[in-house]
Amino acid sequence: MNSTPAPATTSAVDATPAAYLARAVALATQNVREAGGPFGALVVAADGRVFEGVNRVTANLDPSAHAEVTAIRNACQGLGTFDLSGAVLYTSCEPCPMCLATSLWARIDRVYFAANRDDAADAGFDDAVFYRYFEGGAEDREIMPVSDIELPAAERVAPFTEWAHTATRIDY
Numbered sequence: 001m002n003s004t005p006a007p008a009t010t011s012a013v014d015a016t017p018a019a020y021l022a023r024a025v026a027l028a029t030q031n032v033r034e035a036g037g038p039f040g041a042l043v044v045a046a047d048g049r050v051f052e053g054v055n056r057v058t059a060n061l062d063p064s065a066h067a068e069v070t071a072i073r074n075a076c077q078g079l080g081t082f083d084l085s086g087a088v089l090y091t092s093c094e095p096c097p098m099c100l101a102t103s104l105w106a107r108i109d110r111v112y113f114a115a116n117r118d119d120a121a122d123a124g125f126d127d128a129v130f131y132r133y134f135e136g137g138a139e140d141r142e143i144m145p146v147s148d149i150e151l152p153a154a155e156r157v158a159p160f161t162e163w164a165h166t167a168t169r170i171d172y
Contacts, residue, residue, distance in 0.1 A: 019111055020044060020090040025040050025114050027054050028067065030093035038123065039067035039092050043075035043108070046086025051075035068093060068099035073105050081123050082172060093120050096127045097134055 020042060027040025037055030044050050053071025057063055068091050076082050084106040089095075093115040095103060099141055117127060132140040154161075163169055 002069075005056060009133070014111075015044075015048070017088075020088075021112055021114055023052075024067075024090045025094045026040065027052055029108070031144075033066075037067075038125075041071040041089060041091040043066040043071045044088045044090065045075060045079055045082065049075075049078065051078050064098065066096065066099050068095050069102050076106065085109065088112065088129055093125075097130050 024040045025043055027042070028038050029040075031040055031054035032038050034054075036059050038149070039055035042050050042052045051071055051074040053067045053069070053074055053134075055067045056065040056070065059065075063138055071082065071089065071091075075084055075087065077085045079125060087106075089103055089108045091109045091111065092100070094113045094117045095111060100111070117131070120126070120127050121128060129143060133143065
C-alpha cells in the first residue's frame with residue numbers, strides 16, 4: 001500500500017458501526033502482514049462512500065502517515081474537499097492527539113474506535129507523553145518546548161495580512 005488515495009468502496013451489505021469498526025481492525029491486521037503498523041481506519045462520508053487508510057509510518061518514512069490521517073487524506077482527495085462534515089471515522093485504535101486534531105480540522109462528525117490508548121501502550125505504542133503534553137502543565141511540555149520569538153508586529157502577521165487581502169483565498 002502506498003500513499004496514493006485509495007478508491008472509495010461502496011458500503012457493504014452490513015453497513016453498521018460494528019461492521020465498519022471490524023473492517024478497520026481487519027485493515028490493521030492485514031497492514032501488519034504488509035510491513036505496516038497495526039492500525040487501520042476508514043472514513044464513511046455523508047454520502048455513504050467509504051475511504052480506507054492504514055498506518056505507513058515506517059513503510060513511507062512519514063511520521064504523519066497514521067491510519068486515521070491516511071483515511072482522511074483519501075476521503076478528502078476522493079470527495080474533492082477538505083471539509084468532511086457529516087462523515088464518521090472508524091479506527092482500530094483510539095486516535096492519538098495528531099489524529100484527533102486532524103479529525104477536528106476535517107470536521108469529522110464522530111469517531112468510533114476499537115482498542116484504547118492503554119491497549120496500544122501494552123503493545124508498545126505509548127502515546128501517554130503526548131496526551132500529557134496537551135493536557136498537563138508546563139513540566140509536561142519539556143519534551144519539546146514551543147515558544148515564540150518576538151518580531152515586529154507587522155512582520156509576524158504579514159502572512160495573515162496577505163491572506164485577508166487575497167480575494168481568491170479559500171476560507172477554512
